[in-house]
Amino acid sequence: MKDVIVIGGGPAGIGAALEAKKTGAKSVVLLERDRELGGILNQCIHTGFGLHEFNEELTGPEYAQRFINQLKNEDIEVHLNTMVMDLTEDRRVTALGEQGIWQIQGKAVVLAMGCRERTAGAIDIQGYRPAGVYNAGMAQRILNMEGYQIGKEVVVYGSGDIGLIMARRMTLEGAKVKAVVEVMPHSSGLYRNIAQCLEDYEIPLLLRHQIQEVHGKDRIEGITISQIDEQWQPVKGTQQIISCDTLLLSVGLIPENELSEKGKVLLDPKTKGALVNSMMETNVPGIFSCGNVLHVHDIVDFVTKESRIAGRNAARFAIDDLPCGTELSVKPGKGVAYTLPQKIMVEDPEGITLSLRSYKIYRKAAIKVKDGERTVKEKRERMIVPSEMVQIHLDAKELKSLRGEIMIEIEGEENE
Ligand SMILES: Cc1cc2nc3c(=O)[nH]c(=O)nc-3n(C[C@H](O)[C@H](O)[C@H](O)COP(=O)(O)OP(=O)(O)OC[C@H]3O[C@@H](n4cnc5c(N)ncnc54)[C@H](O)[C@@H]3O)c2cc1C
Known part of the structure; x- marks a missing residue:
């Protein structure tokens, strides 16, 4: 034991x-x-x-x-x-x-x-399954830990942090990164990574674009991408083929x-x-x-x-x-994708830090912790983005004052 x-x-x-x-x-x-x-x-x-x-x-x-x-x-x-x-x-x-x-x-x-x-299978890309399609994290391991080069002409699909970091890493290894393609209207990576990994190396970030097809049978030869509208449908006339020998997937x-x-x-x-x-x-x-x-x-x-x-x-x-004591549930409210922990103990003498992510980009934002109509705590942020976790702390006194289920909400100027 x-x-x-x-x-x-x-x-x-x-x-x-x-x-x-x-x-x-x-x-x-x-x-x-x-x-x-x-x-x-x-x-x-x-x-x-x-x-x-x-x-x-x-x-x-x-x-x-x-x-x-x-x-x-x-x-x-x-x-x-x-x-x-x-x-x-x-x-x-x-x-x-x-x-x-x-x-x-x-x-x-x-x-x-x-x-x-998440793998290629999870995102339903059309075409064969040729060599040269890697998950970005796996490519990072092969390159950084095993010491093998991955490819020379690269497209990265998904602009999460792993995708952004690998776009820069492949560039530093002498590859040409032709684009980072992202289906969402905003990147899902940290702002600092967009600046340091893409902008510094002039790598284009194509937002609201989707891969329509992967070309090549034995080895990937290129991809067809097109712009998508708000219903996620391809916009006519925006299709383009990008030739590449490597596709890195950073899709979650x-x-x-x-x-x-x-x-x-x-x-x-x-x-x-x-x-x-x-x-x-x-x-x-x-x-x-x-x-x-x-x-x-x-x-x-x-x-x-x-x-x-x-x-x-x-x-x-x-x-x-x-320790044990009274537990209250914490629920995500307006604008909040999730909160953690989902339950808190009100007697905690050290207070408690709640973590959350937003659904959208908010400017001039206020994060509000509420029990019913009452706002127990409010924290102001210049900007909140879905890719960056936000934290808000409740001290022991604020915890003790809580009555019933807690809801966290975000208010502010909404961007997509
Ligand atoms: C590409 C990339 C770039 C990042 N860049 C940054 C950055 O710049 N700054 C920053 O602060 N953070 C960054 N992060 C985030 C940070 O690295 C992670 O949040 C952190 O490593 C997570 O730690 P973890 O221990 O939860 O998971 P992991 O580091 O994944 O560790 C989990 C461990 O569990 C082991 N394991 C799994 N299942 C089993 C099992 N059944 N039996 C035994 N062992 C098992 C695994 O082998 C692994 O070693 C980055 C992450 C990635 C992927």
């Missing part, structure tokens, strides 16, 4: 394991399927990590290494090359590792399995929740991650969740912050010290 078992050795899992140990868990086990710790950070060799956590601009591997170093000084059992295959509601973990299949029982379990990329990330479902953890259809309370505990007592498996983050520093809450409370659960 172990106090805390953490599944996944990315920044979320490492952060949770460290915090669980610090809080007083006697035995903490960290299970990672890869050959090394660090998760997705190992392939992110660009800078932009750690601005909140260290007030420094680090690369992904540098950020990960700071936590891996801390782990080395702790009595935490780490198993690499160990794939967790099953999880039960009563926190029994089955893993396949170097010693074969084995089982361990946890008093508490932290889910930190990250997320995976999905939390890796197969294990969560096996453990009977309820998922939120909006985040596709677990429903959690402010202690990052799921509906299953003793199972906690954090990081990209809970909801897809844009900034790793927030992953670390969240992982500390999950790790601390998993340890408290294991040593029978988890």
Whole structure:
């Protein structure tokens, strides 16, 4: 029997394991399927990590290494090359590792399995399935970790952060990136990435454009794109063929929740991650969740912050010290795509930070936390965009004053 078992050795899992140990868990086990710790950070060799956590601009591997170093000084059992295959509601973990299949029982379990990329199959592109079509994150791994060149003439489909970063990365490797094609009227990446990855390299961003067809049988030879209208129909006369030998797909990330479902953890259809309370505990007592498996983050520093809450409370659960109290639901209101956590405990002495994403771009925005008609807290932002997570903090006094279900709304000048 172990106090805390953490599944996944990315920044979320490492952060949770460290915090669980610090809080007083006697035995903490960290299970990672890869050959090394660090998760997705190992392939992110660009800078932009750690601005909140260290007030420094680090690369992904540098950020990960700071936590891996801390782990080395702790009595935490780490198993690499160990794939967790099953999880039960009563926190029994089955893993396949170097010693074969084995089982361990946890008093508490932290889910930190990250997320995976949506594939070509998920977006229904017409044409054959030729070589040269990659998911952007996979291409990043092949290029940055395995050291292989991907292609010479590139189109990126989807303007999320991975797509933007790969457009710049391929350019730096000598490829010609002909365009980043995006179906939405705005990019789904961070503003800083649009400036630093596209504008600085004069890579065109074609908004409200869709791929109609992929050409080529053995290797991709080009794509046909066209502009689309508000009903997502192709606009006549706007079709164009772009020749390319590589198409990178950056069309969304999905939390890796197969294990969560096996453990009977309820998922939120909006985040596709677990429903959690402010202690990052799921509906299953003793199972906690954090990081990209809970909801897809844009900034790793927030992953670390969240992982500390999950790790601390998993340890408290294991040593029978988890606080309990009155829980209230938090619901997304006008303009809000999702909020997290979905439940909060009003007696929390440290207060609680709520995370949310908007549906649209808002200028001169006000985020309002309401219980009924009353506005409990308001935060003003010059601009809110769907790609950037927003946070609003309620202190202990504001929490205590809450009566009934909480709704978060955004008001402001709407842009598409
Ligand atoms: C291309 C890209 C660029 C980014 N750029 C930035 C940036 O500039 N700045 C920034 O702050 N953030 C950036 N991020 C975001 C940040 O890297 C992620 O938010 C963060 O890595 C998520 O951490 P995680 O631990 O939740 O998931 P991951 O890092 O994905 O780790 C999950 C781990 O769980 C393991 N795992 C999964 N299933 C199992 C299983 N069944 N058994 C055992 N192990 C398992 C995986 O192997 C993996 O190691 C970027 C992300 C990407 C993809």
